[in-house]
Amino acid sequence: MIVLAILTGVLTGILSGLLGIGGGAIFVVAAVxxxxxxxxxxxxxxxxxxxxxxxxxxxxxxxxxxxxYRYLPYLAAGIIxxxxxxxxxxxxxxxxxLRRLFSAFFAxxxxxxxxxxxxxxxxxxxxxxxxxxH
Numbered sequence: 001m002i003v004l005a006i007l008t009g010v011l012t013g014i015l016s017g018l019l020g021i022g023g024g025a026i027f028v029v030a031a032v033x034x035x036x037x038x039x040x041x042x043x044x045x046x047x048x049x050x051x052x053x054x055x056x057x058x059x060x061x062x063x064x065x066x067x068x069y070r071y072l073p074y075l076a077a078g079i080i081x082x083x084x085x086x087x088x089x090x091x092x093x094x095x096x097x098l099r100r101l102f103s104a105f106f107a108x109x110x111x112x113x114x115x116x117x118x119x120x121x122x123x124x125x126x127x128x129x130x131x132x133x134h
Contacts, residue, residue, distance in 0.1 A: 001035065004034060004035060005035060008027065008030040008031065008034060008035065009027075009049075011026065011030070012026045012027045012030065013053075016053075022050075023046065023049065023050070023053060024043070024046035024047070024049075024050065025106060027042070027045070027046045027049060028042045028043055028046050028102065031045060031046070032099070038095055039095045039096075039098045039099045039102065040090065040091070040095060040098065043090060043098070043102070047083075047087075
């Protein structure tokens, strides 16, 4: 079970870095289906796992001067408030309902990204299309 948990973490990290997605999207699914963790516990663990990931990301992006700190206080305030409300609602929601909400959210996001990738491909500037051919 420990090896499976480590492999889940490695896969989550690789896919997050490669695809730019939140690791929780992969971590929660893997924890629920492969490790047998209840939905609530998987989501809580995914949130806790974001702390070291976020620290590493901030340090790296800060070194590359990619963070616009002007918006940080506003984003942080919204995230803190939203996180508190979201955690409260998650804790009073039945496990099966939470699992369905999680699944529906990612299904809708997947469909939206899939269709927008086709629209974006048709509108790509000439330079980008030339680059894609090479």
